[in-house]
Amino acid sequence: MITETDRLVLRHFNEGDIEALFQMNSIPEILTYIPTEPFTDRAQAEKLLHEVIYADYSSRGFGRWAVEHRESGKVIGFCGPKYIPEFDKVELGYRYFPEYWGQGIGAEAAKAAIAEFKSICKVDEAIALILDGNLGSMGVARKVGMEPNGRSEFMGHGVTVFHRWL
Template identity: 30%
Template sequence: MLETERLILRPLCGADFDDYAAMLADSEVAGGLAEPVGRTPEDAWRSLATFIGHHEIRGFSHWAVIEKETGRFAGRAGPWSPLGFPGLGVGWCLAREHWGKGYATEAGRAAIAYCFSALDAEEVVSLILPRNGRSIAVAERLGHRHLRDEEYRGRSVHVYGQRRPAAND
């Protein structure tokens, strides 16, 4: 578990399902994800199980993003590297009622720091749909730069990322 100023970042679990499914049922939320996901409860179940399973296989995964002040589930964020992903990724997905609060940037910063310190990464990347201006803005606030464009799981995506800071930075 990690804590930031306003958030608790803890492993996703089955108890998150109702909030997770409600988040993905929102077409604007699900439609902005580079990792294709459907909007039904069954799709949400598979997605949540994938993140929980990723933690079992890789030892890390997206975390549940919990507001410290209220204890409410706000979304998911964290490191990500499934088979076929173009590097060690950092991603975020927030329920729409939590947009505009800076949570994606706050959780993203914690995830990047985790990748460089705990996972000893040399580079982290984020895949973002070209039409997702909100996530592009978050990536840029995190210090990511546009690296290239590529196809991922049938979608054209921007690959944003950053390298590990030099020891003297």
């Protein structure tokens, strides 16, 4: 476990989370503001877990964290750090299943996650790269004290770069 809140547990992803990773990356509604193609096969989720998430844990000592709903024990999304080489910074990223939108889960998890950045990621600042139009993610970034700090491109899309000193 990385950290917890009243409703949530933030922890490392594990092999038991492959189905949740597949769903998070295949449901079109979730991917509206994510610049990737939807997954079509669970093997893609296994590859993501092994070649990206576990690789980040191994090489950086941190990476995206599973967000588990304490009451159900279900993984309902992810929240946490990822080093973004194009910006040479650590990003706070988050994604949740639609049935949990609008309940304050995003802000609750993001506050808990960002409180761990300095000690776990060894950084003094965090960014969030938010695609144009993603008002929900912008709201979460603002609720954790991030402010817009210019515009850029990421993965071929326009983004607002939110920033916060830790």
